[in-house]
Amino acid sequence: MAADTYKTKGMRQVLINSLRKKGITHERVLEAMNKVPRHLFLDSAFLSYAYQDKAFNIGEGQTISQPYTVAYQSSLLDVQIGEKVLEIGTGSGYQASVLIEMGANLYTIEYNRKLYEKAKHLLQKLKYKGNFIYGDGSQGFTPSAPYHKILVTAGAPTVPHTLVEQLAEGGRLVIPVGNLQSQQMYCIDKLPNGKIKETALDFFVFVPLLGKYGWDK
Numbered sequence: 001m002a003a004d005t006y007k008t009k010g011m012r013q014v015l016i017n018s019l020r021k022k023g024i025t026h027e028r029v030l031e032a033m034n035k036v037p038r039h040l041f042l043d044s045a046f047l048s049y050a051y052q053d054k055a056f057n058i059g060e061g062q063t064i065s066q067p068y069t070v071a072y073q074s075s076l077l078d079v080q081i082g083e084k085v086l087e088i089g090t091g092s093g094y095q096a097s098v099l100i101e102m103g104a105n106l107y108t109i110e111y112n113r114k115l116y117e118k119a120k121h122l123l124q125k126l127k128y129k130g131n132f133i134y135g136d137g138s139q140g141f142t143p144s145a146p147y148h149k150i151l152v153t154a155g156a157p158t159v160p161h162t163l164v165e166q167l168a169e170g171g172r173l174v175i176p177v178g179n180l181q182s183q184q185m186y187c188i189d190k191l192p193n194g195k196i197k198e199t200a201l202d203f204f205v206f207v208p209l210l211g212k213y214g215w216d217k
Contacts, residue, residue, distance in 0.1 A: 004037040011051040012038070018053055019071050026075035032101035033071060038064075040126065041092040060112045062207055064092040065153060069204060073151060076174045076187050076201075079104045083148035086166070088137035089209070093119030095153055097128050106130040107144050109137040111210045138211030140166040147171060155183040155206035160213035169194060176206050180215070 016034050024030060039050035041064055046056060055066040073095070079085055081103030087096055090110035096119070099106050108130055110116035120132040133141055139162050140150070146168035152175040163173055167190040176183035185201040208215040 004040070008037060008039055008047075008051075015051040015053065015067055019068060022053075022068055024068070024071040024075060026071070026078070028102055029071055029074045029098070032074070032098045033067065035101050036094065036097045037126075038067070038094060041094045041097075041122065058092045058115070060115050062091050062112065062115060064094050065206075069206075070095050070098055072185070072202070072204075073153070073174050074098055074102065076185070077149050077151050077172065079149055084144070084146075084168075085149045085151065086141060086144070086147040086163075087151050087153065088140070088163070089153035090119045090132065091115060091153060093123045093128075095151070096130055097123060097126065099151070100128045100130055104149070107133060107141055107147070109133040109135055109141055111135070111137060136211035138162070138209055138213035142166065150174070152176065152209065153206065154209035154214070155180070155204075156209040156214060158213070159186065159188065162213060164188065164190065164196065176204055178203075180208055181205070 016030050039047050042050050053067050055063045058064050079102040085104040085106050087108040090096055090108040096108045116134040138160050145166035148168055148171050150163050150173040155176045169190055169192050171190050173188040176185050178184055182203055183206055184203050187199040189197045210216050
């Protein structure tokens, strides 16, 4: 495994500074992202690109999200130390690492077995402790519900009712919803009285959410 050197730490700091300029103000998110060595989640040939604010292909038709997108979603999620968090779409494991750095008791589920095995192996090597699940994230993960926070890192056609049901009262779901070309970020809060509050935010482009309540029909 490649090292995390003074050079890569410096490149990471430049990225964090650029995220600040783009409007990311959540200090704990920025601190967490400054600790996670993003270059280790990419092929070593891409080292010089690892800290650009761009998404990259990681195989299996999936990508490692653009750092701005990770920062945006993580800021909305606003994880507090010790909260039980469900991530739908482990992918490379980069977003999962950021959530763990923020103090999440993380459950992360991946639909693609190759990516599941690869991310689990890498995060364990990096000493990031989480609960790794192979399965259909569009259905959530009932055995460990309810969750304080749920984060979906793929574009959904609709908000899966299963995920809303698995939110604890006072919990929050962050999910991009739309078509295969563009999705709008939604922040869904389950209020203490059990009512649901939806807030529609900015537009992004994600890979499609697969599974029963995703784009697999």
